[in-house]
Amino acid sequence: MVNIIIWTIAVVTVLGLVLALVLYLVAQKFKVQEDPRIDEVEKVMPGANCGGCGFAGCRAFAEAAVKAPNLDNNYCPVGGNDTMAKVAAILGYEVTEKAPMVAVVRCNGNCEARPKVNQYDGYPSCYVKSLLYTGDTGCSFGCLGCGDCVNACQFGALSMDPVTGLPVVDQEKCTACGACVKACPKRIIELRPKGPRGMRMYVSCINKDKGPVAKKACASACIGCGICAKTCTHEAITVEANVAYIDPAKCKLCRECEAMCPTGAIHGVNFPKPLDKEAIKERIKVRQQKAKEAAEAAKKEAANE
Amino acid sequence: MGGVHPHDNKISRECAITPLPIAPTVYIGVSQHIGAPSVPCVAVGDKVKVGQVIAQPGGFVGAFIHSSVSGTVKSIAPRADLAGRATTHIEIAVEGDEWAEGIDTSDTLVTTIPDDPKAIIEKIKLGGVVGLGGATFPTHVKLSPPPGSKCERVIINGCECEPYLTSDFRTLLEKGEQVVVGAALLKKAMGDVPCTIAIEENKPEAIAHIQEVIAKLGYSGIDVMVMKMMYPQGGEKQLIDAVMHRQVGSGALPISVGAVVQNVATALAVYDAVQKNKPIIDNSVTVTGQCFPKQANLLVRVGTPLRYIIDYLGGIPADAAKIISGGPMMGRAVANLDAATVKGTGALLFLTEKQTKRAPETNCIRCGKCADACPMGLEPFLLNKLSKAADWDACEANAAQDCIECGCCLYSCPAHIPLLDNIRVGKGFVLSAIRARAAAAKAAAEAAKAAEAEKK
Numbered sequence: 167m168v169n170i171i172i173w174t175i176a177v178v179t180v181l182g183l184v185l186a187l188v189l190y191l192v193a194q195k196f197k198v199q200e201d202p203r204i205d206e207v208e209k210v211m212p213g214a215n216c217g218g219c220g221f222a223g224c225r226a227f228a229e230a231a232v233k234a235p236n237l238d239n240n241y242c243p244v245g246g247n248d249t250m251a252k253v254a255a256i257l258g259y260e261v262t263e264k265a266p267m268v269a270v271v272r273c274n275g276n277c278e279a280r281p282k283v284n285q286y287d288g289y290p291s292c293y294v295k296s297l298l299y300t301g302d303t304g305c306s307f308g309c310l311g312c313g314d315c316v317n318a319c320q321f322g323a324l325s326m327d328p329v330t331g332l333p334v335v336d337q338e339k340c341t342a343c344g345a346c347v348k349a350c351p352k353r354i355i356e357l358r359p360k361g362p363r364g365m366r367m368y369v370s371c372i373n374k375d376k377g378p379v380a381k382k383a384c385a386s387a388c389i390g391c392g393i394c395a396k397t398c399t400h401e402a403i404t405v406e407a408n409v410a411y412i413d414p415a416k417c418k419l420c421r422e423c424e425a426m427c428p429t430g431a432i433h434g435v436n437f438p439k440p441l442d443k444e445a446i447k448e449r450i451k452v453r454q455q456k457a458k459e460a461a462e463a464a465k466k467e468a469a470n471e
Numbered sequence: 472m473g474g475v476h477p478h479d480n481k482i483s484r485e486c487a488i489t490p491l492p493i494a495p496t497v498y499i500g501v502s503q504h505i506g507a508p509s510v511p512c513v514a515v516g517d518k519v520k521v522g523q524v525i526a527q528p529g530g531f532v533g534a535f536i537h538s539s540v541s542g543t544v545k546s547i548a549p550r551a552d553l554a555g556r557a558t559t560h561i562e563i564a565v566e567g568d569e570w571a572e573g574i575d576t577s578d579t580l581v582t583t584i585p586d587d588p589k590a591i592i593e594k595i596k597l598g599g600v601v602g603l604g605g606a607t608f609p610t611h612v613k614l615s616p617p618p619g620s621k622c623e624r625v626i627i628n629g630c631e632c633e634p635y636l637t638s639d640f641r642t643l644l645e646k647g648e649q650v651v652v653g654a655a656l657l658k659k660a661m662g663d664v665p666c667t668i669a670i671e672e673n674k675p676e677a678i679a680h681i682q683e684v685i686a687k688l689g690y691s692g693i694d695v696m697v698m699k700m701m702y703p704q705g706g707e708k709q710l711i712d713a714v715m716h717r718q719v720g721s722g723a724l725p726i727s728v729g730a731v732v733q734n735v736a737t738a739l740a741v742y743d744a745v746q747k748n749k750p751i752i753d754n755s756v757t758v759t760g761q762c763f764p765k766q767a768n769l770l771v772r773v774g775t776p777l778r779y780i781i782d783y784l785g786g787i788p789a790d791a792a793k794i795i796s797g798g799p800m801m802g803r804a805v806a807n808l809d810a811a812t813v814k815g816t817g818a819l820l821f822l823t824e825k826q827t828k829r830a831p832e833t834n835c836i837r838c839g840k841c842a843d844a845c846p847m848g849l850e851p852f853l854l855n856k857l858s859k860a861a862d863w864d865a866c867e868a869n870a871a872q873d874c875i876e877c878g879c880c881l882y883s884c885p886a887h888i889p890l891l892d893n894i895r896v897g898k899g900f901v902l903s904a905i906r907a908r909a910a911a912a913k914a915a916a917e918a919a920k921a922a923e924a925e926k927k
Contacts, residue, residue, distance in 0.1 A: 284806045287793075287827070289892035297895060299806045300555035 218343025244341035267342035273309040274370040276330035280384035296351035304383030318349035364436035388431040394423035473846035474701040483766035497774035498811040506532030522571040535599035539752040539772040541569040581746035598744025604734035607815040623729030629670040630705030633798025638755040643677040653738030760821030792824035841880035851880035858897030866897035
């Protein structure tokens with residue numbers, strides 16, 4: 167009996183040692199040389215594996231970042247500048263700072279402004295709905311309201327507002343990974359710079375229909391009237407295909423366009439004070455009057471000469 | 472293979488086809504067919520007659536569009552179609568009913584078949600004939616097989632397997648002679664191959680009538696085949712399998728197995744175009760539904776607003792919750808009643824809320840009913856999962872692109888899983904990937920050719 171136990175222990179021990187040796191030799195022979203910096207970079211990544219950087223996950227990003235000669239084309243929107251500074255420190259590259267971005271919903275056609283003209287009772291998915299028809303409101307560009315963007319968001323930054331029927335972005339949680347931008351079949355969501363202290367201006371509509379058509383479908387549609395572009399003194403606004411667009415790089419956040427927009431399609435967010443339309447309109451009036459007078463004076467001068 | 476057996480609900484089968492009075496204004500769309508939209512060739516203010524060409528084909532796969540009324544062109548502008556998408560429509564204010572010259576409006580049956588197949592196909596092209604079974608593929612393109620392929624049999628599809636629809640059945644009964652002559656013309660156009668008129672067994676009157684007509688007219692090589700009642704028996708690939716016992720491969724056209732399938736209504740349109748010089752200006756539309764009091768099969772001029780048809784029959788019933796253009800299985804819900812009919816409009820179906828309400832989705836119990844029901848031999852439960860996971864490569868490997876969107880899987884699922892909705896998503900992505908690959912291959916081939924030419 168004792169003999170059997172001793173023999174068993176001995177055999178298993180010898181077997182274990184032999185197999186350990188084999189495993190060791192095989193591991194030595196087939197060792198994969200990997201840059202240790204990949205692990206280090208991966209450690210400082212957010213670990214969301216959201217794909218916002220364009221790679222399959224944080225590990226894939228780390229591999230690409232280590233291989234690349236600089237960090238120009240590799241940027242983690244979720245981690246932002248802090249994470250990229252750490253990555254740059256590990257790899258010894260220059261830091262590429264980028265303005266923090268945020269997702270912006272470019273549709274403000276709530277239930278009141280954009281009444282339903284038919285009822286959709288199919289599968290609740292914006293993509294499926296967009297395959298079938300233009301939507302249950304008169305606007306064929308606007309939000310379909312089934313929440314594909316909400317489902318696509320991994321960070322819980324999007325939610326559907328039950329009152330307006332439109333998605334709402336929680337700017338604290340939004341990491342600008344761009345998953346919602348890709349998920350929206352109507353291409354309503356845009357990534358825009360967060361702006362100083364979160365202040366930013368944007369046109370909350372992408373309706374390309376002509377003014378009367380757009381207005382009929384939705385009371386708060388951009389009708390492409392061009393008043394905003396005429397008002398803007400910074401040349402930040404362009405009107406193309408009946409839709410205004412504010413270039414965030416040129417916008418000086420003066421809010422004049424917001425005050426002048428006849429349909430309220432231009433939104434300014436996170437401003438400390440509420441919009442005083444009358445004051446701004448007065449300001450614009452005075453400025454335009456002055457410009458007119460100056461032009462007339464110049465004309466007279468030219469005539470005199 | 473596969474298929475389901477829904478109740479056929481042919482409640483409007485006794486309603487003879489009656490012409491609908493012409494609407495005061497018609498809106499004729501320029502994209503009524505698969506392929507490039509047609510290009511309008513009239514201007515605002517022009518006077519047009521019935522049967523006059525108002526739009527030219529916009530490409531090889533394209534069709535002529537004719538005015539369905541006589542009157543004045545009021546506008547050529549975008550207008551919302553059935554799905555609310557804005558497409559160019561030609562608006563014509565109706566004045567009288569004057570027909571263009573050369574159109575034979577008499578009822579005399581012309582049975583002599585022209586000798587030249589090319590002349591027949593040319594006349595079909597000039598008549599703007601498209602497949603009226605639903606796909607609206609230009610008929611003359613279908614009748615011009617690519618070099619190397621040969622047609623061995625023409626099949627006239629009289630199955631009408633969609634529940635509720637009766638317009639093809641009434642056409643067979645009332646215009647049987649014209650359909651048979653149309654079949655003989657198609658047979659001639661394809662090089663005197665045998666021709667089979669396939670009719671489902673739930674239409675015994677039509678079967679007897681067509682057999683009688685064939686015997687009376689004395690055409691050889693045309694026979695009637697009685698099909699089992701099954702949905703989708705009238706699907707092109709399913710019909711070829713049933714008639715010729717040949718399977719059309721994945722991504723292949725029916726001509727690859729020597730078959731050309733045309734609908735009964737198309738055969739009638741071919742007769743009109745070739746023997747009477749009458750282009751497609753009207754089509755028969757079934758207006759039906761249990762909640763709809765006035766069942767009808769109407770002969771409707773192309774471009775008639777749907778609201779006009781419904782108002783003519785007494786308006787929308789109070790308990791109707793959904794109006795479907797087409798049959799209940801493959802038809803599309805109408806989002807816009809101001810939309811105008813197109814050549815392919817076959818039916819307007821009124822359903823109550825109880826009939827349309829979807830039951831809540833529950834978990835898949837892996838019963839395999841969807842796989843049994845799929846007439847294309849696909850695995851809908853698997854495609855559903857792959858599509859939800861956005862794994863388009865796997866969708867393609869499992870042939871999501873072969874889905875004919877018949878809805879059998881959805882109909883048979885005891886867990887009420889929206890299988891078709893999800894598969895359609897996958898199919899869309901797979902088809903666009905296939906198209907992108909083909910375009911890339913073409914571009915690469917052209918680049919290689921250019922490089923070679925440069926070398927020389």
